Amino acid sequence: MNISITPAAEKFMRRMVRFGGGGPDAGFRLQVTAGGCSGYASEFNVEPPRAGDATLDWNGLTLILPTESRLLLEGVTIDFADTPMSSGLTFINPNAASCGCSTSAPSGPAGVAAISIDSIRRKA
Template identity: 40%
Template sequence: MLALTDAARSAIRVALSRSDAAHGLRIVVAAGGCAGLQYRLGLAAGAEDGDAVQTFDGVAVYIDPESAPLLVGTTVDFVSDDRGAGFVFDNPNAAGRCSCAHTGG
């Protein structure tokens, strides 16, 4: 369903190491944004009812049932450049590409 690059896994591990309560990353997808989809990311203590759970080398990702079909085939990367650092979504389900790559799309 979803793929994480090494850089994304590393960034998530760093964030999780700074939290006592979090055990994984929650990804929620909503319609909107300049590429047709918006992504909300947050640390989570665990899966909620109905969540899809994927584990990547010990990194848990929780995806709600409504978001799961929108993430099929998506690769999540973490990049750092002169504009800052953040997660980038390469999602074949997005309507188009955004010039501000850090917002996803």
Template identity: 40%
Template sequence: MITISPAAIQEIRRLKAKFANPEALFRLQVEPGGCSGLIYKLNFDPPTQSDRLYESNGINIVIDPSSVEHLNGLTLDYSEDLMGGAFRFHNPNALTFCGCGNSFATTA
């Protein structure tokens, strides 16, 4: 289960309005990289046959099969401060984090 906060929903809808492809859905993905070993990747893409489709507060989310285990229970938030706005990931599967907050590891 993935939860998207009202602030993140508003930002996702704002960003999606800029995309010309109406079939594109909000993609949440985990890839190798960053200081801690894994990074989050967000995009708008048409779903593939192997993707898993989720819904949270009216937002359709596609996740590739290899990312599902890293994202179960995730809460996605969005906040703004004097330095700008950014998505915030609250992931119960993450055991260690990089200082940037976007890189994480699920093993110690």
């Protein structure tokens, strides 16, 4: 898999896994789907891998990716941004075009999709 993770994103993911209560086999599960002007919609959880998931070991951090997520994240850099307006993961895709619609979320550089930490789901 050709995915890059910045130190800021790695630090965020490690904290989520450490304090997420997913147990000893848990990793950072990132589910990405195509959609919206930013190009991606996503959710992330701290949980063990499921059947069919791929796991990526990033310096001891287990990143869990379902099939569709692996395809969408090919060549993408995952970063973490913390600004006064939002905080969360961002996906930098060098091959994405900028959005031309007038109803998109606040714009950023072409090919950058922001995923808010509000997308965190806790399993019951």
